[in-house]
Amino acid sequence: MAINLTRRNFLKTASIAAAGIPLSKVVARAETGIAKAPLIPPGSFKDTKTVTGGICEMCFWRCQLVGKVRGDRLVKLEGNPKSIDNGQNLCARGNSGIKLVYDPDRLKYPMKNIGKRGAPKWQKISWDEALNICADKLQATIDKYGPKGIAVWYHGASAHYPNAYFDYLGVANKYEPAFYQCRGQTAMAMMQTLGFVPNEDVDMPNSKAMLLVGCHIGENIHLSHVKNFLKGLENGSKVVVVDPRFSAAAAKAHIWVQIKPGTDTAFLLGLMNYMFDKGIYNKTFAKKYCLGLKRLKKHVAEWTVEKTAAECDIPAKQIVEVAELLAKNAPNVSIHPGRHAAWYGNDFQRVRANACLTAILGAMDCPGGIVRIKRMSSGHVHWPEVDHEEDPEEMALAEVVEKYPFRPPGTPPELMRDTMISGKPYPIKSLVVWGTNSIKTMPRQERTEKALANMDFIMVTDVTPTDITMWADILLPEASYLERYDHVEKGTQWNQGDKPQQFLSARMPLIDPMFERKDPVWIINELAKRMGHGKDIPVRNQEEYVNHLLKETGLTIAKLRKLDGIYIQPGESPYLKKGEEPKFDTDSGKIELYSEAMEDEDFPPLPTYTKTTEPPKGFARMIYGRSPVHTFNRTANNAWLAREIPENPLWINDESAKKMGLKDGDRVFLENQDGKKSVSSTVVKTTPGIRKDCLFIAHGFGTFNPAMTVGYHKGIDDNSLNTKINREGETGISGMRINFVRIVKDGKVIDIPA
Amino acid sequence: MKPDHDSNTAETFPPSMSATLADIYSFLALLMRYPEESFFDDEFLDTLEDLLKSLDLQPYQERIAYWRSSVADQLLDAQVEYTRLFINGAPHVIAPPYGSVYLEGEQSLQGKSTETTRDFYRQYGFDIVNKAEPADHISLELEFLSCLYRQEEITAAEKFLHTFFRPWFEPFYQQLMPELRHPLYEVSMQLISFFVQEDQ
Numbered sequence: 020m021a022i023n024l025t026r027r028n029f030l031k032t033a034s035i036a037a038a039g040i041p042l043s044k045v046v047a048r049a050e051t052g053i054a055k056a057p058l059i060p061p062g063s064f065k066d067t068k069t070v071t072g073g074i075c076e077m078c079f080w081r082c083q084l085v086g087k088v089r090g091d092r093l094v095k096l097e098g099n100p101k102s103i104d105n106g107q108n109l110c111a112r113g114n115s116g117i118k119l120v121y122d123p124d125r126l127k128y129p130m131k132n133i134g135k136r137g138a139p140k141w142q143k144i145s146w147d148e149a150l151n152i153c154a155d156k157l158q159a160t161i162d163k164y165g166p167k168g169i170a171v172w173y174h175g176a177s178a179h180y181p182n183a184y185f186d187y188l189g190v191a192n193k194y195e196p197a198f199y200q201c202r203g204q205t206a207m208a209m210m211q212t213l214g215f216v217p218n219e220d221v222d223m224p225n226s227k228a229m230l231l232v233g234c235h236i237g238e239n240i241h242l243s244h245v246k247n248f249l250k251g252l253e254n255g256s257k258v259v260v261v262d263p264r265f266s267a268a269a270a271k272a273h274i275w276v277q278i279k280p281g282t283d284t285a286f287l288l289g290l291m292n293y294m295f296d297k298g299i300y301n302k303t304f305a306k307k308y309c310l311g312l313k314r315l316k317k318h319v320a321e322w323t324v325e326k327t328a329a330e331c332d333i334p335a336k337q338i339v340e341v342a343e344l345l346a347k348n349a350p351n352v353s354i355h356p357g358r359h360a361a362w363y364g365n366d367f368q369r370v371r372a373n374a375c376l377t378a379i380l381g382a383m384d385c386p387g388g389i390v391r392i393k394r395m396s397s398g399h400v401h402w403p404e405v406d407h408e409e410d411p412e413e414m415a416l417a418e419v420v421e422k423y424p425f426r427p428p429g430t431p432p433e434l435m436r437d438t439m440i441s442g443k444p445y446p447i448k449s450l451v452v453w454g455t456n457s458i459k460t461m462p463r464q465e466r467t468e469k470a471l472a473n474m475d476f477i478m479v480t481d482v483t484p485t486d487i488t489m490w491a492d493i494l495l496p497e498a499s500y501l502e503r504y505d506h507v508e509k510g511t512q513w514n515q516g517d518k519p520q521q522f523l524s525a526r527m528p529l530i531d532p533m534f535e536r537k538d539p540v541w542i543i544n545e546l547a548k549r550m551g552h553g554k555d556i557p558v559r560n561q562e563e564y565v566n567h568l569l570k571e572t573g574l575t576i577a578k579l580r581k582l583d584g585i586y587i588q589p590g591e592s593p594y595l596k597k598g599e600e601p602k603f604d605t606d607s608g609k610i611e612l613y614s615e616a617m618e619d620e621d622f623p624p625l626p627t628y629t630k631t632t633e634p635p636k637g638f639a640r641m642i643y644g645r646s647p648v649h650t651f652n653r654t655a656n657n658a659w660l661a662r663e664i665p666e667n668p669l670w671i672n673d674e675s676a677k678k679m680g681l682k683d684g685d686r687v688f689l690e691n692q693d694g695k696k697s698v699s700s701t702v703v704k705t706t707p708g709i710r711k712d713c714l715f716i717a718h719g720f721g722t723f724n725p726a727m728t729v730g731y732h733k734g735i736d737d738n739s740l741n742t743k744i745n746r747e748g749e750t751g752i753s754g755m756r757i758n759f760v761r762i763v764k765d766g767k768v769i770d771i772p773a
Numbered sequence: 774m775k776p777d778h779d780s781n782t783a784e785t786f787p788p789s790m791s792a793t794l795a796d797i798y799s800f801l802a803l804l805m806r807y808p809e810e811s812f813f814d815d816e817f818l819d820t821l822e823d824l825l826k827s828l829d830l831q832p833y834q835e836r837i838a839y840w841r842s843s844v845a846d847q848l849l850d851a852q853v854e855y856t857r858l859f860i861n862g863a864p865h866v867i868a869p870p871y872g873s874v875y876l877e878g879e880q881s882l883q884g885k886s887t888e889t890t891r892d893f894y895r896q897y898g899f900d901i902v903n904k905a906e907p908a909d910h911i912s913l914e915l916e917f918l919s920c921l922y923r924q925e926e927i928t929a930a931e932k933f934l935h936t937f938f939r940p941w942f943e944p945f946y947q948q949l950m951p952e953l954r955h956p957l958y959e960v961s962m963q964l965i966s967f968f969v970q971e972d973q
Contacts, residue, residue, distance in 0.1 A: 040823045042796035049803055049812040053916045056900035059892070090891075091904060092883050121882040123869040130861060133853065141856045142849065143807055484861060494861075533883070533905045658879040725865040728880075 065090060071099060071584035072527030074508050076175065076500035077112035077119070078650040079197070080241035081508045083522075083585055084109060084116075086501065086529035093117055093501065093530045101585045103512040103520055105242040111648040112240075115659040116501055120530070124656055124728055125483050126496035127534035136471055136490045146535060146545070149493050154549035156476035156492070157188075160449035166407065167191040167414045170435055170447045174455035176506035176526065177497060177539045180400060180564060181453050181480075184543045187402030187555070191414035192435050192447065196460035198427035203752045204360040207425050208370035212611055213378070214604035217389040221355050222593075224250035225516040226387030227348035228257045230341070231355045232283050232373065237267030238717075239358065239645040243513040250514060251353065256387075259341050261286060263642065264670065264715050265708025274341055279332035280640050280713050280756065281363050281631035287372035288628055289327025290342045291379060292319040299346035304381030308601060311613020311625065315375060318625040330628075349380035351387030363631040364745025364754030367425060371614075372626035378610045384601050386516060390593035394509040395523045397568050403555050419444050423751030424620045431751025432461050433744065439470035448475040453539075454497070458486035459652045459719060462741035462755050480542065483656055484726035495542060498532035504561040504576070505539070507568045511590050519590035523572060525565050525579055540564045622749055631745075631757060635692055637770030638759035639675075640713040643737045651719030655730030666734030668704035670715035671762075676705040678772045679762065688763040689714075691740040696763060697721065698739060699732040711772070714760060791925045797968060798919035800824065804961040805870065805912040807860075808851040818847065825960070833963065836956040854955040868949040872909030875941035875948075883907050890914070890937055897921065897929055911945070914938055915965070934969055942969060 066089075073084040073096070082105035087095040096116050098107040119125070129149035134140025160168040166189030173182060174195055182193065198206070206216045223229055224247050236248045252258065252271055260272040261283060269275045278286055294300040295316045305312050328335035345352050354377040360366045382388035416430050416438055417423045423431055439447045450471070461467050471477060471490045479491035482499050497503075506526045511519065532538070540561040547556055558564040566575050574586055595601060605611050618624035634640050645651075646667060648660045655661065669687060676682065685703040690696045699721045709715055720734030740760055744753035762769040800820070803812060818841055825834035844850045858867045873884035891908035894900055899920050901908050914937065921930040946962060953959040 040796075040820060040827060042800045042820060042824070045812060045817045045820045046796065046799040046803060049806065049809070050902070051916065052802070052806070052902055052906070052910075052913045053894065053899050053920055054902050055898055056895060058898040059895035090888055092888055118879070118881065121884070123871065123874050123880050123882050124866065127860060130856070133849075140853060141861050142853050143856045143860055531905065533907070535905070658881070662879075726861060728865050731865070 067094065070529045072525065072580060073099070073501060073529050073584070074506055074524060074526040075109065075113045075116065076506075076526075077110075077116055077654060078241065079175070080244070081506065082109060082113055082242050083508065083524050084113060085584070088530060091530065093120060096501075099524075099584055101583050101587070103522055103587060104510050105513070108242055110240045110242055111663065112650060112654055112657075112660060113242075115654070115657050116499075118657045118659045119482070119654075120499055120501050122483065122656060122658070122729075124726060125499075126481060126488070126494065127536065128496060129535065130491070130494040132492050132494065136477065136492070137468060139489050139491070141494070146537070149495060150542075150545050150549055152493055153478050153546055157449055157451075157478070157546075158550055160475060161188070164446050164448055165189070165409055166411065167409060167445060168447055169449045169451065170194070170430075170439065171451045171453065172432070172455055172457050173451075173453040176500075177503070178453040179505065180539050181451075181543050183400055183402055183557075184547060185451065186411070187405060187552070188550075189405070189407040189409070189411045191409075191411040192416055192430040192438075194429050194432040194435055196432075196455055196457070198429060199432050199752050200361050200460050200755075201359045203427040203750055204366045204370045204747075205357050207427050207750055208367045209356055209374050211425060211605075211614055211616065212371055212374035213383070214602075214610070215391060217356050217383075217391070219244060219356065219358060220390050220392045220593075221247070221353045222385075222387050222390045222515045223247040223256065223353045223355075224254060224514045225351065226251050226256045226353040227351045228259065228344050229353040229355065230259045230261070230345060230376075231268055232261045232287070232357060232369075233362070234260075234355050234357055235262075235266050235268060235644045237271070238647050240647050246513050256353070257344055257348075259344065263710045263713050264644075265706070266644070267647070269708075274337065274344070276331075276333055276337055276341065277710060279330075279710070280642055282331040282628075284365065284369040284372050284626065284628040285322060285327055285330045286333075286338070287369065287376055288319045288322040288626065289324065289331070289338050290345070291315070291372075291376055292322040292327075293324055293338060293342040294346050294379065295319065297342075297346075299343070300379040301349045301381035304350065305379045308381075308603065308610050309378050309612050310607050310609040311611065312379075315379075315612040315625055345380060348387075350382045350385050352380055352382045353387055354380065354382050354389070356389065361752050362754050362756045364747045364752075364757065365629045365631065366752070366754060367747055367749040368623065368626050368628065372628075374610075375612050375626055378612060384593065384595045386594060390515055392511055392515065392593050393519075393521070393591045394511060395521050395572060395588070397507045397509060397523070398571050400557050400564055400567050402552075402557055414445075416444070417751060423749065425617075425622075425749040426751045431746070431753075432457075433463070433466070433746060433753055434751055436461065436466055436470040439473055440466065448473075450474050450477045452477065452479040452481075452487055452491070454481055456481075456485035456487045456652050458723065459736065459738050462738060462744045462753055464739055465742075480539070483653075484724055485652060486723045488726075489724050496534065496536045497542070498528070498536045498538045500526065502528045502530055502532040502536065503538040504528060504565045507565065515593055519592050520587055521590040522585050522587045523574065524585045525569060525576060527565075527576060527580070527584065617749075620749075631754075634712060634759040634771075636773070638692055638761050639711070639771040640756060641689070641691070641737060641740060641758050641760045642713050642715050642756055643718040644715065646717035646719070649717070649719055652722060652730070653719070655719060655722045655733065656727040658729055661729045661733065666701050667717040667720040667737075668702050669735070670704050670706055670709045672709050672711045673705040673707050675711050675772050676703065679769050681705065681762065681764070681769070685764060689735055689740055689760040690763050690768060691742060692759045693742045695740055695742050697735045698723065699735055701735045714771075791922045791927060794968075795919045795922035797824070798915050798922060801961070801965050801968060802912045802915035802919060804957075805910075805915060805965070807855055808848055810848060813848050813851065821960075824964075833960045837960060840956040851955075851957055854958060858949065858952065858955075858958060867952040868945055870911040870945065871907050872911075872914070872937065872941040873907065875944045886937075893933060893937060897926060909937075909941075911942075911965075935971070938969055939971065942966075
C-alpha cells in the first residue's frame, strides 16, 4: 500500500484536518535535537587544526601520532613529527584509525540482550540501567560464590584501570590473550633463563647477522621494529630466516631454512652442538656468565648435523652455514626472541633453547644483540588494599590445582574455561570481558561457547561488535583510543646505535567520543559507586588517572600538551660500558642454561626437544600468521583495510595444488582432522614458497558476528579449526599448530597429497 | 543538478500550512528517534493514529491500532525494533540512519557531507544540541526541516530537502524496505516518504 496523495494536494485539503491534531503538544514533551544558534554565514573560514598526543592502538606497538581535525571531525592521522620512535610514519592500520572511529557498525549505546546468548536481540538502554544491572549481577555472584566467582578476560590499555578495580574486588582469575595465545613463553622462558624479559628489544640495525625463527617481521608490522630490521639489512647484516614458508622476512633473507614445522627446537640444539663441537661459541662469555655449560654441551651432543638435518628435513650444509655465520659474527648477532610463541605446546623449551643460543654467543648488551633498553618509568593507579576472606592469589586456579609454575601473569584460559563448565574446584558464574574477542583468541570454540552458556551473567565492553559481544547480557560501548586518555608510552630513539634519547608520551584524545561511548575510568567508577565502593575510588576521571601515572615524572597532561604530546630527554646507551659487568636477575645470578628451578618442578632442566604430532594421511598442518594490514580480527571491519586485504588467502604448495587440481583464485573451505569444517571460505594462493606438509592462512579472519558488516564471513577463521590443543605443563599455554586440515571445494573433500 | 526551487513554491505555502508542516516534521522527527518513556506513550500513538486518519490512511491507522492492542509493552517492542533497524541489530544493523553512510563512497559516519549538513543548519541559525550525535541523523534533519517551516523559511526547507535529504533518503529507504515488518516503522517510513517527496 502506498500513499496516493501528492503533497501539494495534502497541503490543499488534508492539512486542514491535520491542523486540528495536537502534534505540537506531544512533540513538546521530547527534548529538542536542534536548537537556535548564532548565525554562521556560508563560506566562513574553517580551520583544520593539528591535535597532538595521540597514541595508536590499531595494534599494540603504540606509535605516536597527531590528528588533523576540522570542526568536530577527525580527517587524517599522521605520525607525530616529534616522535623519535615511529617518526612521521604510520602503517596502513595506523592511517585507517579514522575508519574505526567512524565505522557505522561501532557500538554506540549500552545494550541489553533480551534474546539469547549467542543469538542476541538488543535493546538500547541507558547507562544508568546498564550499570545498575552489572552492579546487581556482579554483587549477586560475590554474595553467593565470593569474588572468585567472577572471571575477567581482557586486553589492551583500556583494561588497566578496570583490572585494578577487579583486583580490589578480589577477583582471582584473569586472562589476557597477549600472554596466553601470544607472548607468554617468550617472556617467561627468557626470564627463567636470562633473568630478564627482552621483549623484542633486539639491536638489529647494528648487528652483523640476524636469526629469525618463525618471526614474521614485515607481515607483523610494528613500525619501529620493521625500521630496525630494514636498517640492519641496509647496514649489511646477514639474515637467516627459519620458516616453513617464504614469509616477507624470508624474502629478505640471505639464508632461508625451510624447516619442517615443529622441529625448531631440534634446529637450535643442532646449532649449539655444532658450535660446541667446533669450539666456535663465545667461550669467554659462556664460561663467565652461564650456569650449566658443560651439562648443556653434553645434553645437545646427540644433535649432530646429520641428525638435526634429518629431523628438520633441511640440508645438513645449511646447519653448518648458519652456525658458522652466527659464530663468526658473535657477539654482534641478533638472535630474535620471537613474539607469538604458542605453537606446539612444547614452546617454553624452544624459547629456552633460543635463550641458550643467545647466551653461548654472548649476544646481549652489545651492538647487534638483545639489549636492555633504558626507558623512563611511570606510576600505577591502585585501589586501596583490602583484606579478602580468601586470598585471591591463593584462589587463582593454577595455584589451587598446583600446576603451571612458569605461567605468565593470569590464569591459563582453558583451565578457567574448564572450571566455568564444571564448577570445579569452585564455581565461576560471572564473566567480565574487556576489549578482547575471546571467540577468536581461545582455541576450541565449542568449549568457550559452553562456558559462556554456563554463566549467570556476562558483561562485555568493547569498541566494535566483535564475535564475543553476541554472548553479552549487557554490552557497553567504549571510547576508542582516539577518543580517550589512558596509556603512558615510554621508549627511546628507535635505533640503539644513535644518540641515546628517552621519550614519554601519554595517550590523549584527538576528538570527543560520539554517541554514548564512555572511557573506562568513567565506566568503572560508576560501576564501583553502584557496588558501594564510591569512597575508595582512587581517581575521579581519566585525566586524573593519567596525571597520576605521570606523577613521578613531574609531567602532567597540560605539560605534555605544550610539548606537542611527547617529552624527550637525554638517554643512556643499552650497551655495556668497557669493564662493566652484565647482571642477571636469576636465582643463581647467572644465565641459567641449566635450570634448577625447572628441575625442582619436574621439568627438563635443559632445553629439550619433543616431537610434535604428524599430520594424518590426506591432511596438512595448518600454520597461521599475520596479515600486514590487519591486527587479527580487530581490524576486520575496517573499510580501508578490508579493501586492501579482504580475506586470508590459503597458501598451498604449487606442486601439491597441481595434483589436487587447484589453481590460484579457487574458492575453498577447510576441514580439520576432527571433521570440523570452516564456516566461510577463502581463495587459494599456489606457491613454491611453502612446504607440502603445511598450509598457511593469516589469523583473525572469518568474523562470525554479522553486525560487523564489512568483515562478516570474509576469509576463514583459523581458530575455528583449532579443535585440538596441547597444553604445556610449564605455563598452561596451549599450542595450536597441532591441527591438520584438508580442502573442501564445491562440496567435495580433497586430500592433501603426501 | 536541478535549480533551486523558486519563490513560486513559497507562494503555495501560506503561513498556516507552514506551521502545520512544522508540526508534522517535528512529529516525524520523533518517530525516527529512539522511543523513550518521556514521549512515547498512548497520547503519542493516539496522535499518530489521528494523523493517519486525517490523511485518509485508515488501513495504516488500523495496523497501528492492531499492533497496540496485540503488544503489551509497546515501548519495549518499539525500542527493540528501533535498535534492530537503526542501532545494533542481530544479525546486523539494517540501515544506519545517517546521511553520510549513503552519500559517501565508503560507509562512514561523520563524513564531509555530515559537515556540510551541519554547516547548512548553522547558516540558518540552528545547530545540533548534542554534539556527540552526527548532524545528519534522519531525526535531526527532520527536526531541522520543522524549524525552517516554523520560521517560514520555505525556500530553504525545499533546498535542504532537495540538496541534503532526498539524495540519501531514497537509498536508505531501499535498504530498509525488505526488513520493514514492524507496523510502527513501516508506517513511519511511508509517512516520511510522503512528506519529503518532490512535488510532481
